[in-house]
Amino acid sequence: MRLTRYFLPTMKETPAEAQIASHRLMLRAGMIRQASAGIYSWLPLGYKVLKNIERIVHEEQQRAGAIPVMMPTIQSADLWRESGRYDAYGPEMLRIKDRGDRDMLYGPTNEEQITEIAKAGLKSYRDLPVNLYHIQWKFRDEVRPRFGVMRGREFLMKDAYSFDIDRENAERSYNRMFVSYLRTFERLGLKAVPMRAESGPIGGDMAHEFLILAETGESEVFLDRTLADLTLGERGLDYADDAEMAAIRGDWTASYARTEDEHDAAAFEAEVPEERRVTARGIEIGHIFYFGTKYSEPFGASVVNAEGASVPLHGGSYGIGVSRLVGGIIEASHDDKGIIWPESVAPFQVAVVNLKQGDAESDAACESLYERLGAMGIEVLYDDRNERAGGKFATVDLIGCPWKVVVGPRGLKEGTVELGNRRTGETENLSADALVNRLAAQFGHG
Amino acid sequence: MRLTRYFLPTMKETPAEAQIASHRLMLRAGMIRQASAGIYSWLPLGYKVLKNIERIVHEEQQRAGAIPVMMPTIQSADLWRESGRYDAYGPEMLRIKDRGDRDMLYGPTNEEQITEIAKAGLKSYRDLPVNLYHIQWKFRDEVRPRFGVMRGREFLMKDAYSFDIDRENAERSYNRMFVSYLRTFERLGLKAVPMRAESGPIGGDMAHEFLILAETGESEVFLDRTLADLTLGERGLDYADDAEMAAIRGDWTASYARTEDEHDAAAFEAEVPEERRVTARGIEIGHIFYFGTKYSEPFGASVVNAEGASVPLHGGSYGIGVSRLVGGIIEASHDDKGIIWPESVAPFQVAVVNLKQGDAESDAACESLYERLGAMGIEVLYDDRNERAGGKFATVDLIGCPWKVVVGPRGLKEGTVELGNRRTGETENLSADALVNRLAAQFGHG
Numbered sequence: 001m002r003l004t005r006y007f008l009p010t011m012k013e014t015p016a017e018a019q020i021a022s023h024r025l026m027l028r029a030g031m032i033r034q035a036s037a038g039i040y041s042w043l044p045l046g047y048k049v050l051k052n053i054e055r056i057v058h059e060e061q062q063r064a065g066a067i068p069v070m071m072p073t074i075q076s077a078d079l080w081r082e083s084g085r086y087d088a089y090g091p092e093m094l095r096i097k098d099r100g101d102r103d104m105l106y107g108p109t110n111e112e113q114i115t116e117i118a119k120a121g122l123k124s125y126r127d128l129p130v131n132l133y134h135i136q137w138k139f140r141d142e143v144r145p146r147f148g149v150m151r152g153r154e155f156l157m158k159d160a161y162s163f164d165i166d167r168e169n170a171e172r173s174y175n176r177m178f179v180s181y182l183r184t185f186e187r188l189g190l191k192a193v194p195m196r197a198e199s200g201p202i203g204g205d206m207a208h209e210f211l212i213l214a215e216t217g218e219s220e221v222f223l224d225r226t227l228a229d230l231t232l233g234e235r236g237l238d239y240a241d242d243a244e245m246a247a248i249r250g251d252w253t254a255s256y257a258r259t260e261d262e263h264d265a266a267a268f269e270a271e272v273p274e275e276r277r278v279t280a281r282g283i284e285i286g287h288i289f290y291f292g293t294k295y296s297e298p299f300g301a302s303v304v305n306a307e308g309a310s311v312p313l314h315g316g317s318y319g320i321g322v323s324r325l326v327g328g329i330i331e332a333s334h335d336d337k338g339i340i341w342p343e344s345v346a347p348f349q350v351a352v353v354n355l356k357q358g359d360a361e362s363d364a365a366c367e368s369l370y371e372r373l374g375a376m377g378i379e380v381l382y383d384d385r386n387e388r389a390g391g392k393f394a395t396v397d398l399i400g401c402p403w404k405v406v407v408g409p410r411g412l413k414e415g416t417v418e419l420g421n422r423r424t425g426e427t428e429n430l431s432a433d434a435l436v437n438r439l440a441a442q443f444g445h446g
Numbered sequence: 447m448r449l450t451r452y453f454l455p456t457m458k459e460t461p462a463e464a465q466i467a468s469h470r471l472m473l474r475a476g477m478i479r480q481a482s483a484g485i486y487s488w489l490p491l492g493y494k495v496l497k498n499i500e501r502i503v504h505e506e507q508q509r510a511g512a513i514p515v516m517m518p519t520i521q522s523a524d525l526w527r528e529s530g531r532y533d534a535y536g537p538e539m540l541r542i543k544d545r546g547d548r549d550m551l552y553g554p555t556n557e558e559q560i561t562e563i564a565k566a567g568l569k570s571y572r573d574l575p576v577n578l579y580h581i582q583w584k585f586r587d588e589v590r591p592r593f594g595v596m597r598g599r600e601f602l603m604k605d606a607y608s609f610d611i612d613r614e615n616a617e618r619s620y621n622r623m624f625v626s627y628l629r630t631f632e633r634l635g636l637k638a639v640p641m642r643a644e645s646g647p648i649g650g651d652m653a654h655e656f657l658i659l660a661e662t663g664e665s666e667v668f669l670d671r672t673l674a675d676l677t678l679g680e681r682g683l684d685y686a687d688d689a690e691m692a693a694i695r696g697d698w699t700a701s702y703a704r705t706e707d708e709h710d711a712a713a714f715e716a717e718v719p720e721e722r723r724v725t726a727r728g729i730e731i732g733h734i735f736y737f738g739t740k741y742s743e744p745f746g747a748s749v750v751n752a753e754g755a756s757v758p759l760h761g762g763s764y765g766i767g768v769s770r771l772v773g774g775i776i777e778a779s780h781d782d783k784g785i786i787w788p789e790s791v792a793p794f795q796v797a798v799v800n801l802k803q804g805d806a807e808s809d810a811a812c813e814s815l816y817e818r819l820g821a822m823g824i825e826v827l828y829d830d831r832n833e834r835a836g837g838k839f840a841t842v843d844l845i846g847c848p849w850k851v852v853v854g855p856r857g858l859k860e861g862t863v864e865l866g867n868r869r870t871g872e873t874e875n876l877s878a879d880a881l882v883n884r885l886a887a888q889f890g891h892g
Binding site for chain 1: 448451452453470476481483485486487488489490492493494496497511513514516517518519520522525537538540542544548550552553559562563566567568572573576578581583585587589600620724802873
């Protein structure tokens with residue numbers, strides 16, 4: 001993309017209403033624009049990041065066997081009356097009357113709707129397990145929306161729902177999602193730690209929140225440092241292998257890790273040696289839990305088991321805050337110049353900065369690099385504006401492209417361009433050919 | 447995808463509430479499930495088709511220079527008061543009060559919102575042209591929702607908005623979208639005809655609806671047969687070439703084509719020789735128009751022109767009914783057995799039917815084909831159920847996979863499997879290797 005043909009309304013000043021880094025940086029980088037309190041438009045740069053995250057979430061959900069669907073945003077209140085949640089849900093639920101004066105609502109979540117779908121479509125134990133998910137806009141009418149997309153009212157969320165014949169099989173579904181969340185967050189460049197969550201109506205230990213550690217986190221967290229060092233890395237995963245899934249969940253839950261709501265100071269001290277005790281702040285980016293027959297019973301969502309008896313489905317639900325992740329990644333990865341994107345979600349992997357727009361040799365070198373890198377499938381932003389170098393660098397650093405290619409007459413005279421890494425700040429002069437080869441290798445086209 | 451691991455709740459009976467083929471077939475094929483009147487959940491099969499259409503629309507929008515964004519579904523009523531449309535819009539607008547008693551609405555369209563974004567981000571004629579689009583859920587509270595996704599209340603729509611310095615440049619933007627719509631609909635396997643539409647507040651000839659011809663169309667249309675025969679084919683398009691764009695629009699608007707609202711019987715007879723006069727029914731799938739300064743003036747959305755004067759932006763808007771297209775394609779392409787998908791949007795390009803599940807040789811042959819075709823990136827549905835051949839064929843024909851591979855003991859004894867084409871009904875026996883090569887060539891992996 002040529003910047004002169006793009007729509008990137010960056011801001012020099014820091015907007016006064018933004019209290020945290022991600023909110024400030026998303027506004028300054030022209031990623032979002034507030035439409036109303038807690039409701040944002042995603043401008044081109046923000047949209048690209050959102051879509052990159054969404055794509056990774058889709059891929060990892062499907063790899064773990066979940067099947068995509070799309071449920072509508074507007075739900076009937078009657079559906080929620082069946083589960084008893086219509087009256088129980090607080091004023092965060094956006095209640096609506098349609099033109100026929102029927103009670104509707106903008107879905108904050110979809111357990112009722114998916115249970116109705118499962119009831120209609122699942123008849124026999126042979127139809128199980130099934131895990132259906134969607135990535136859809138949801139609405140929670142927060143009384144005090146703030147922190148930009150971190151606590152907005154309209155937000156994009158992935159929610160998956162598993163259906164199994166009994167608790168034991170539901171646990172297998174739970175473990176697959178548990179592992180898939182680890183993989184998803186690693187691909188997003190995040191260090192996410194699963195923490196025991198309030199178990200809700202069912203009890204037991206099948207409820208986890210996934211948090212990333214960041215100074216601006218909304219919750220205090222306590223964990224064993226061992227967990228912060230665990231990683232799946234390049235390890236191959238076989239989601240059909242129930243024992244492997246259970247073992248991975250075991251590894252990630254063997255050590256103490258809890259949010260302040262679940263924290264037990266005595267247990268923390270007893271279980272974790274002092275030098276490994278970490279107290280930090282965390283941002284919740286995922287939440288998974290097993291809810292048993294909580295919804296299948298009121299809805300009569302049953303299947304016939306192997307013995308011919310009708311039994312209620314056992315369910316779990318698995319959420320990832322997709323739009324929230326955009327803010328979460330920035331909270332975890334920025335500096336005072338701007339955002340530092342992990343390569344997997346960067347809106348542009350490479351920025352080409354022309355130091356002397358209008359200089360025939362510089363223009364030609366930039367055009368050639370822009371073309372060659374683009375032809376390899378690398379997303380390149382070419383800053384072709386008539387602007388001073390300082391302004392161009394400020395923009396590129398603000399929007400956080402992982403790699404910066406600087407082209408100017410002085411370097412070209414010596415046959416070189418400069419390659420800079422946003423995260424490390426390291427730069428290197430090399431020939432255009434060497435640079436193309438280096439980036440090709442970096443992005444797997446080597 | 448193995449059918450036994452999929453979620454495909456097909457129906458044998460035709461649902462009584464469905465009046466038209468696409469509604470009936472989408473329900474029977476397990477593509478959608480009604481959530482409330484005019485509001486549908488997209489089940490796995492329907493979701494795949496919806497996403498395939500969305501992907502093609504995205505690609506063609508971006509090829510024509512439009513930039514993706516994402517505006518929220520919930521808008522502030524104040525924004526619509528600025529344009530005067532809040533009171534003017536009828537009861538189809540879903541009006542909402544949030545918990546703070548503020549007037550909000552579920553967006554039926556986004557002219558106001560995008561104009562506010564353009565106003566904030568565009569300063570100079572040098573920032574133009576810009577065309578921003580999104581694909582987002584919208585809501586129109588139809589008094590009598592019917593025809594399934596063809597006239598639902600919650601629907602997915604692509605809407606693009608162009609901004610230019612004057613009418614002449616706006617026409618260039620208009621022409622790019624005009625041509626891109628022709629390409630988009632051709633890629634979707636549709637024969638779409640642009641027809642002069644009511645020009646609205648601006649007057650002039652920059653307003654077109656795109657309709658496909660189908661017996662169940664909502665509107666009577668009148669056209670010169672010449673238009674039904676025009677096609678872009680494999681022609682390369684240079685969207686930067688304004689003259690080429692204008693010429694293509696010229697070709698497609700040189701002959702008479704109007705909906706009943708715009709029809710002029712005298713002109714039809716005068717302009718079109720009798721043997722070329724076609725009267726048919728049409729389904730609107732796209733709508734483009736130039737609206738000048740209608741929104742930029744009330745919003746004060748201006749830029750500085752080359753002479754340093756502040757001038758209001760000239761706008762156009764360009765819609766495609768993405769969810770409606772799923773129904774439209776089915777209306778245009780089905781038979782009494784079910785849907786016939788164009789390859790570009792088919793949820794699965796190939797269905798593998800195992801005639802004797804559990805027979806070692808048949809199972810092995812199916813597994814091998816499933817694997818080999820999948821490895822080429824072809825989406826394959828493997829019907830691995832324990833069911834009679836008749837039931838399997840009925841399912842595969844109903845859901846409309848373009849290609850069917852039938853594997854059974856009798857054929858395998860002679861070293862062959864059967865390849866069938868859903869549209870033509872033609873079948874052929876060939877070796878597994880020959881079949882893989884044939885499909886590889888068909889899908890561009892030859």
